[in-house]
Amino acid sequence: MRDFSHDHRWLSINTATVRRSHGVDLPLPRIIDACARRGIRAISPWRDQVAAAGLDTVSKLVKAHELELSGYCRGGMFPAADAPGLAAARDDNRRAVDEACELRAACLVLVVGGLPGALAGRPAHKDIAGARAQVRDGIAELLEYARPRRMPLAIEPLHPMYAADRACVNTLEQALDLCEELDPARDPAGPPALGVAVDVYHVWWDPKLQAQIGRAGRRRLLAFHVCDWLTPTTDLLNDRGMMGDGVIDIPRIRGWVEAQGYAGYSEVEIFSTGNWWRRGHDEVLDTCIARHRSAV
Amino acid sequence: MRDFSHDHRWLSINTATVRRSHGVDLPLPRIIDACARRGIRAISPWRDQVAAAGLDTVSKLVKAHELELSGYCRGGMFPAADAPGLAAARDDNRRAVDEACELRAACLVLVVGGLPGALAGRPAHKDIAGARAQVRDGIAELLEYARPRRMPLAIEPLHPMYAADRACVNTLEQALDLCEELDPARDPAGPPALGVAVDVYHVWWDPKLQAQIGRAGRRRLLAFHVCDWLTPTTDLLNDRGMMGDGVIDIPRIRGWVEAQGYAGYSEVEIFSTGNWWRRGHDEVLDTCIARHRSAV
Numbered sequence A, B: 001m002r003d004f005s006h007d008h009r010w011l012s013i014n015t016a017t018v019r020r021s022h023g024v025d026l027p028l029p030r031i032i033d034a035c036a037r038r039g040i041r042a043i044s045p046w047r048d049q050v051a052a053a054g055l056d057t058v059s060k061l062v063k064a065h066e067l068e069l070s071g072y073c074r075g076g077m078f079p080a081a082d083a084p085g086l087a088a089a090r091d092d093n094r095r096a097v098d099e100a101c102e103l104r105a106a107c108l109v110l111v112v113g114g115l116p117g118a119l120a121g122r123p124a125h126k127d128i129a130g131a132r133a134q135v136r137d138g139i140a141e142l143l144e145y146a147r148p149r150r151m152p153l154a155i156e157p158l159h160p161m162y163a164a165d166r167a168c169v170n171t172l173e174q175a176l177d178l179c180e181e182l183d184p185a186r187d188p189a190g191p192p193a194l195g196v197a198v199d200v201y202h203v204w205w206d207p208k209l210q211a212q213i214g215r216a217g218r219r220r221l222l223a224f225h226v227c228d229w230l231t232p233t234t235d236l237l238n239d240r241g242m243m244g245d246g247v248i249d250i251p252r253i254r255g256w257v258e259a260q261g262y263a264g265y266s267e268v269e270i271f272s273t274g275n276w277w278r279r280g281h282d283e284v285l286d287t288c289i290a291r292h293r294s295a296v
Helices: A028-037 A047-053 A055-064 A083-102 A128-146 A172-182 A209-220 A250-259 A281-295 B028-037 B047-053 B055-064 B083-102 B128-146 B172-182 B209-220 B250-259 B281-295
Strands: A011-014 A042-044 A072-076 A108-111 A153-155 A194-199 A221-226 A266-268 B011-014 B042-044 B072-076 B108-111 B153-155 B194-199 B221-226 B266-268
Touching: A011 A281, A028 A042, A028 A047, A028 A055, A028 A281, A047 A055, A047 A072, A047 A083, A055 A083, A072 A083, A083 A108, A083 A128, A108 A128, A128 A153, A128 A172, A153 A172, A172 A194, A172 A209, A194 A209, A209 A221, A209 A250, A221 A250, A266 A281, B011 B281, B028 B042, B028 B047, B028 B055, B028 B281, B047 B055, B047 B072, B047 B083, B055 B083, B072 B083, B083 B108, B083 B128, B128 B153, B128 B172, B153 B172, B172 B194, B172 B209, B194 B209, B209 B221, B209 B250, B221 B250, B266 B281
Parallel strands: A011 A042, A011 A266, A072 A108, A108 A153, A153 A194, A194 A221, A221 A266, B011 B042, B011 B266, B072 B108, B108 B153, B153 B194, B194 B221, B221 B266
Antiparallel strands: none
């Protein structure tokens, strides 16, 4: 297991973490600049932030600062209530792959979606098995587009509390079942086409976590995300904690992941309306660096 | 699968559902009276409500109204930070078994507990595997006390969002692993000593739910609880929905449970600070009856 206590060479900042500074939206170019000034070597930007700044602008900034992208957030949201909805999701996901390629991201993270309409509070139906079938079909189709472009797809199992509205893939076991079905490892030495993003916030509770990380192996472990689970948690989406402030034994989980050969970034992704998004982004980034050393 | 559309013979009211009426605490004797007046045949009371009314009083009321108890809420909370804490949990759980026997409950429901201190916002450690070991040991010890008293223990897997502070048994698969380890079914025809309580709120998201219900079989299925998952859900604990108001396909899950031979009550358990607890208990109970017929 790598020693993170002396530097932040393997820290990546998911740009949602400093999406707001003092409660105000912070543009992606300023986030990139703030990361580069601190010697942070990698980021993982969100599509809406990239779109707001312009893909070309972001691409040039990333190259100028020699930043890596530990991932690109995000594709997915496959289920739909009708054929036009499915086609729109397909087209949007292809654009996400193209953008990820332009930015040379390590992978495109997939938040697969839940029941159609549920995110807007109007679920079209209650057939979660049906939604899961649409997810499987959607990933299979996107894989055909992403594979020749050499853009790995990383299925991110989301915490079960998001099953209805954000992602109906809710355990690492379920994500790996999809990987094995859709991308059977014919060539274990070749580049991965389909794998998983392991976010400790989503999976820390799982009694089968260690076993499933072992099952994933190096080939399927495409990204590793960190933050912390607070007690109490006051909001289902936007009350994530800074590493060290909650109950997740992050070093233990990182140890399991690295035991499989994972040697990539540890990406900080914190959504925090009530705390971190209210603070200044300089303080947040400095805290991420400190906690990366002490609590990851 | 039984037809619930014409009556409410198999409706049970978990008394937390009407714990408050118009926002004010409602004593258990009044809850019992309101249920009996409606021809509701079963309840599942909470220990704090029983204690407030007095065990003898409640026992007499239950007998006078010929009510059944579909369960007794609750034992558990096994993990502790030290030996005195473990002993206190053991003693309290034995009292819970005694009370359940006095009230002739069908089972004692176990909410097993999480990280010691986490419920109070002061987790003593981050070792969830250690907490799970304490849960296993605690159930094993309680089983020795409950078995000769013929009080079945029902492990209730709680939604993973409660893993830190309420229960570190979070899937039906995990609960059944415990059942098989601690109560191997030497005599399949004998009365069950250890089984599970399946609450749709906690397990509806699980991609392995149908398979694990099949694994449980009739012998391990000791209780079936219903409510609904709202989109959005605004509070992790107290924003449960009335059956039919959310995204859970309750009849489908009930079908799986009954396909195993389960023929007991369908127990309504709703915690709802912002909605149902603000309404009058008469309206809430009448709605439970209506939705039991139309949405369960």
